[in-house]
Amino acid sequence: xxxxxxxxxxxxxxxxxxxxxxxxxxxxxxxxxxxxxxxxxxxxxxxxxxxxxxxxxxxxxxxxxxxxxxxxxxxxxxxxxxxxxxxxxxxxxxxxxxxxxxxxxxxxxxxxxxxxxxxxxxxxxxxxxxxxxxxxxxxxxxxxxxxxxxxxxxxxxxxxxxxxxxxxxxxxxxxxxxxxxxxxxxxxxxxxxxxxxxxxxxxxxxxxxxxxxxxxxxxxxxxxxxxxxxxxxxxxxxxxxxx
Amino acid sequence: xxxxxxxxxxxxxxxxxxxxxxxxxxxxxxxxxxxxxxxxxxxxxxxxxxxxxxxxxxxxxxxxxxxxxxxxxxxxxxxxxxxxxxxxxxxxxxxxxxxxxxxxxxxxxxxxxxxxxxxxxxxxxxxxxxxxxxxxxxxxxxxxxxxxxxxxxxxxxxxxxxxxxxxxxxxxxxxxxxxxxxxxxxxxxxxxxxxxxxxxxxxxxxxxxxxxxxxxxxxxxxxxxxxxxxxxxxxxxxxxxxx
DNA sequence: CAGTGGTCTAGACCACGTG
DNA sequence: ACGTGGTCTAGACCACTGC
Numbered sequence: 001x002x003x004x005x006x007x008x009x010x011x012x013x014x015x016x017x018x019x020x021x022x023x024x025x026x027x028x029x030x031x032x033x034x035x036x037x038x039x040x041x042x043x044x045x046x047x048x049x050x051x052x053x054x055x056x057x058x059x060x061x062x063x064x065x066x067x068x069x070x071x072x073x074x075x076x077x078x079x080x081x082x083x084x085x086x087x088x089x090x091x092x093x094x095x096x097x098x099x100x101x102x103x104x105x106x107x108x109x110x111x112x113x114x115x116x117x118x119x120x121x122x123x124x125x126x127x128x129x130x131x132x133x134x135x136x137x138x139x140x141x142x143x144x145x146x147x148x149x150x151x152x153x154x155x156x157x158x159x160x161x162x163x164x165x166x167x168x169x170x171x172x173x174x175x176x177x178x179x180x181x182x183x184x185x186x187x188x189x190x191x192x193x194x195x196x197x198x199x200x201x202x203x204x205x206x207x208x209x210x211x212x213x214x215x216x217x218x219x220x221x222x223x224x225x226x227x228x229x230x231x232x233x234x235x236x237x238x239x240x241x242x243x
Numbered sequence: 244x245x246x247x248x249x250x251x252x253x254x255x256x257x258x259x260x261x262x263x264x265x266x267x268x269x270x271x272x273x274x275x276x277x278x279x280x281x282x283x284x285x286x287x288x289x290x291x292x293x294x295x296x297x298x299x300x301x302x303x304x305x306x307x308x309x310x311x312x313x314x315x316x317x318x319x320x321x322x323x324x325x326x327x328x329x330x331x332x333x334x335x336x337x338x339x340x341x342x343x344x345x346x347x348x349x350x351x352x353x354x355x356x357x358x359x360x361x362x363x364x365x366x367x368x369x370x371x372x373x374x375x376x377x378x379x380x381x382x383x384x385x386x387x388x389x390x391x392x393x394x395x396x397x398x399x400x401x402x403x404x405x406x407x408x409x410x411x412x413x414x415x416x417x418x419x420x421x422x423x424x425x426x427x428x429x430x431x432x433x434x435x436x437x438x439x440x441x442x443x444x445x446x447x448x449x450x451x452x453x454x455x456x457x458x459x460x461x462x463x464x465x466x467x468x469x470x471x472x473x474x475x476x477x478x479x480x481x482x483x484x485x486x
Numbered sequence: 487c488a489g490t491g492g493t494c495t496a497g498a499c500c501a502c503g504t505g
Numbered sequence: 506a507c508g509t510g511g512t513c514t515a516g517a518c519c520a521c522t523g524c
Contacts, residue, residue: 012493038509049495070510071502087486092430186483187335189476190433190451208433208451213480233432237456240429241486243330255512281490292514313491314521
């Protein structure tokens with residue numbers, strides 16, 4: 001009679017609280033930038049102590065899902081171009097050390113059935129529909145990155161018909177599609193420019209390029225984007241985030 | 244009369260406890276792998292509550308300075324080739340996804356006055372003495388990385404005279420020199436192989452290489468190593484740690 | 487079994503931001 | 506002045522480890 005749930009959940013209470021909160025965020029109970037109830041109200045509502053709620057909130061904060069501000073409250077992280085740059089863009093100027101945010105130019109949006117590498121990276125059914133964005137990114141007016149972005153059509157309906165692609169995408173994902181980005185998995189290699197790359201970036205064929213192969217995952221763990229960037233790092237470098 | 248210290252420290256108690264513990268670790272009170280006293284003893288000894296000690300210990304655990312094992316105790320992290328690989332070696336096989344630990348071959352150890360880039364990276368006085376290690380690293384018997392390591396002579400006396408350089412260095416730093424590695428700062432670029440690189444790695448001149456420029460810092464924040472790796476990633480990739 | 491870290495609670499007080 | 510998160514305490518009980 002005392003068992004609150006048919007399935008005995010042996011995980012720590014704070015982990016269960018965390019999951020409950022995460023589910024409510026995904027369901028849109030609290031939108032981007034919204035304030036959550038304070039710790040005591042959440043604790044009372046869930047029948048646990050305030051310290052347990054705090055531990056759950058701290059965990060979600062560490063995973064960049066919430067932000068806490070002393071004296072103000074706890075808020076759902078709002079994706080903006082600024083913090084998107086800060087978290088997901090690891091290119092820096094060699095001299096100044098400043099982070100680089102390239103411009104976007106000549107974006108081409110197409111769609112079609114997922115090819116082998118695409119459905120592997122995005123964990124899709126074979127032949128699922130995807131949207132592809134190809135664009136050139138510039139820095140100080142010079143060609144900098146040739147970028148290909150692949151998205152599952154199911155998650156982003158109507159995106160294929162967009163006329164203009166914004167420079168930063170994750171704020172669009174969150175606000176227009178309710179997809180909240182949590183983490184990325186980046187794999188780097190050095191490659192020589194193919195004839196096609198050389199043309200796009202206005203460099204010599206065979207010139208060394210940094211190839212960044214990135215899969216982005218949402219807070220529920222599903223892959224939501226595959227991005228291939230060929231970077232002509234002239235006076236810039238990629239800085240690995242601290243482990 | 245009630246003020247325990249002449250200088251009023253306004254930081255949180257747990258931060259002060261953390262600093263005290265860190266100082267004792269650096270002084271060698273507890274060596275690599277040694278167990279700390281339990282939480283209650285530490286709390287009594289420092290005149291704070293057990294929860295406060297716990298918060299300090301948790302912080303040091305997150306920074307990989309301590310490890311906690313339920314039922315056993317809290318221990319100073321012991322650097323071993325295995326966990327050194329796990330934390331600081333970000334090269335993976337494309338097919339298997341397994342982490343790669345290359346061999347070390349033909350190490351040449353020299354010493355001399357620090358050059359411009361060296362004392363900049365290691366924050367040394369102009370003209371300070373450094374030890375340089377140059378070696379070729381192989382994977383599956385094939386040339387893989389041409390590596391140059393530069394160390395401040397002051398921190399590692401006698402290292403310049405070593406006949407054999409072990410494959411992994413950080414365990415040596417900790418056990419023989421009391422230098423505990425805390426974090427790295429890695430900058431990546433794609434470059435074309437120079438004639439010299441091509442020779443060392445047995446590849447064509449101009450072939451694309453991943454250049455990893457890494458500075459390693461000890462737990463007291465001082466730079467202790469500068470490492471330049473030119474990687475011929477044949478069927479492998481660099482995987483960025485999660486931000 | 488004894489000893490350790492891990493979880494959970496309840497309550498007090500502090501520091502910060504806003505009105 | 507008020508409400509928020511941040512710190513700190515004291516104590517109970519659980520889960521794991523090793524003897």
